[in-house]
Amino acid sequence: MEFTQLLRQRYGLPEQDIAQLMEHAAITKHARKEVIIEQGQRDPDLCFVAQGSVRTYVMREDKCVIFSFSFEGDPATSTLGTQPGGLSRQIIETMEPTTLVRIPRTRMEELFAANAGLANWGRLMAEEQLRRHEDYFADYAWRDKGEQYKRMLREYPQLMQRIALKDLAAYLFLTPQSLSRIRAEVK
Known part of the structure; x- marks a missing residue:
């Protein structure tokens, strides 16, 4: 647009x-x-x-x-x-x-x-x-990073297609490995 x-x-x-x-x-x-x-x-x-x-x-x-x-x-x-x-x-x-x-x-x-x-x-x-x-x-x-990740998915669905996972992990104060574990649990 x-x-x-x-x-x-x-x-x-x-x-x-x-x-x-x-x-x-x-x-x-x-x-x-x-x-x-x-x-x-x-x-x-x-x-x-x-x-x-x-x-x-x-x-x-x-x-x-x-x-x-x-x-x-x-x-x-x-x-x-x-x-x-x-x-x-x-x-x-x-x-x-x-x-x-x-x-x-x-x-x-x-x-x-x-x-x-x-x-x-x-x-x-x-x-x-x-x-x-x-x-x-x-x-x-926030202490529960899984809940924080779910909230981001709900509120900003475009993020997952446009942001590198290492950047998302840095934004959430996580290691890329921790973010991968959370993503696996959420699926």
Whole structure:
């Protein structure tokens, strides 16, 4: 599905707001496993996944700690706010060939200030991202990883087709072997 169509269907953005947004957008294409933003790098643009997927993570003691996955229509940025000049605290990397829509943060700030519809869209995305992070930290505290895995299957069925099992294991704070055992029990 095309990015503008996603904005219409998922967020109810009217055509004139989408046109105004896309007027300032740059479309970039990225290969699988391409790093979009390095940890510590300036993040000048708000990026959105038009097609494909990305993961947001940090490396701790040679282990990958995955915070989130982003798919079509999702923001793919280290911080959703419009404040310019921030340094990314995470690494953002594509998981498959990906097309991104990039809009400079400074321009987004101007659009949000001038257009109530776009400002509301930005608020909805920020709330969605916060809910995901709350889910992530709530999941971290779960003791029954089998139940956590079943919940992910129910709520995000597309994950199993699009995410490498080692990445899913890292997201769930499991070894790949433990995830394999849980998957065998769930079947």
